[in-house]
Amino acid sequence: MARILVTDDAAFMRMQLKNIFTSLGHEVVGEAENGKIAIDLYNELKPDLVSMDITMPEMNGVEAVKEIKKNDPKATIVMCSAMGQQQMVLEAIQAGAKDFIVKPFDQERIQQALGKILS
Amino acid sequence: METKNLNEVIKEVYNGTIITVKKVIPLDPNIGSPQLISPPLTVELGVLVGFTGEIKGELILQAKENVFSHIGEKMFGMPLSQEMLDSFAGELGNMIAGSLSTYLASVEISTDITYPTVLKGNAQLTGFKRSFFVTIEYENIGKVEVYLLLNQ
Numbered sequence: 001m002a003r004i005l006v007t008d009d010a011a012f013m014r015m016q017l018k019n020i021f022t023s024l025g026h027e028v029v030g031e032a033e034n035g036k037i038a039i040d041l042y043n044e045l046k047p048d049l050v051s052m053d054i055t056m057p058e059m060n061g062v063e064a065v066k067e068i069k070k071n072d073p074k075a076t077i078v079m080c081s082a083m084g085q086q087q088m089v090l091e092a093i094q095a096g097a098k099d100f101i102v103k104p105f106d107q108e109r110i111q112q113a114l115g116k117i118l119s
Numbered sequence: 120m121e122t123k124n125l126n127e128v129i130k131e132v133y134n135g136t137i138i139t140v141k142k143v144i145p146l147d148p149n150i151g152s153p154q155l156i157s158p159p160l161t162v163e164l165g166v167l168v169g170f171t172g173e174i175k176g177e178l179i180l181q182a183k184e185n186v187f188s189h190i191g192e193k194m195f196g197m198p199l200s201q202e203m204l205d206s207f208a209g210e211l212g213n214m215i216a217g218s219l220s221t222y223l224a225s226v227e228i229s230t231d232i233t234y235p236t237v238l239k240g241n242a243q244l245t246g247f248k249r250s251f252f253v254t255i256e257y258e259n260i261g262k263v264e265v266y267l268l269l270n271q
Contacts, residue, residue, distance in 0.1 A: 009234055010213065012206035016195060055213065055234050082217020083232065085224035102221075103214050104143055104194065 002048040002118055005030045007038040007064070008080070009056040013103075017051055017080070020107050024114065035064030042068050042075065049117065052097070054081040054088065062095050069096035078113055080105070125271065128174060128228060133253065135222035136215075136265050140255055143214045144190055144263075151254040159245040160266060162238045166212030169233035170220070176247065178219065179238070179266040180212045186261040187211065209235040215265070244268065 004026050006017045011033075018028045030045050032038035034056045042050060050068065054061040061079060068075045079092045084102035092100055099113045123131070133153050140148065165181035182190075184204065191199045191207040199207055212235040220230045247268035255263045 010206050010210040012191075012199070012203050012210050015203065055217070055232055057234050082214045082221075084217070084221040087224065087229075088221075103210075103217065 002026045002114070003029045003045070005032065005038065005041055005045060005047040005050045007032040007035070007051060007056075007061065008053040009033050010053075013053070013080075017110075020110050021051075023107070024111055026114070035059030035061055035067075038064045039067050039071075043071065046072075048076065049114070050075065050077045051080045051101075052077050054079060054083055054092070062092055065092065065095040065097055076117060078117065123173075123228060125269075129251065129267075129269075131223060131226050131228055132174065132219070132267055133251070135219045135226075136253060136267075138222055139215050139218040140263070140265065143211070143218055144194070144257075146190070146193055146257045146260070149256040149258070151256070153251045153253050156250050156252055156266070158247060158250070159243045160247075160250065160268065162242045162244065163240075164208070165238045165242075166208050167236045167238055167244075168212050168216035170216070170230050171233070172230040173228050174223070174230050174269070175271050176267060176269040177244075178212070178216050178232075179244070179268065180208075180215060180263060181266065182208075182263040183261055186257070186263060189257070189260045190263075205237050205239075209237050246270075 004021050006014050008014050014031045030041040032041050036059045052061040077097045079097045079100045082103040089100045098117050165179050168178045187208045216232045250268045252266040
């Protein structure tokens, strides 16, 4: 079981991700609505995994990944975004993300990503 | 990279919108022809997502509340509360605009999008130079209108 921090500006998407993570047997320990809050919550909660949206107010997901990885190079972060173009994926992976899930997604895709990362 | 002219860009946006809507919303649509409109555009309930980069403008998704509700239920298998419905409408706009941006990148039109803004209560939008919209009809559910407002 992993302790997960969910980051997305849409309450609906946070609820969806929380439902999926919980039904896969993981625990959602925090929810952040932008990159800045995600950095603060990461430092406070030290989760095993962070799911990170990209397009968000205040601070976008790629910037947040860079900041989190600067403070904790071992942080495990999975992007979860509607923007699936190659350049965006590349930027996120270069920033330190472990995987990139394109919205809309289903439970199987999340399960596959977690299986690969947490094994 | 060769810069496409505006007509080519509009053609790709129209094609991309159809591909994207079919990909994101798991319902069988009847898609209308693109139509031009003049300002102002009045939106009763919708989502606005800004485009930057090689396209400067806004994408607006407009539908009745019960249509957003049907789509949300179809996509996520459960009815949505009022608060979650507004958030879902925003997220649907984000997914369609994000997928459209991804499609446009595949035809060498580089764009980025802003986070979505939910519009309610007959919001009036003006100041755009040109606009077209396409109606996407779902049998027994209702229609979704997709507008592209261009500032170029």
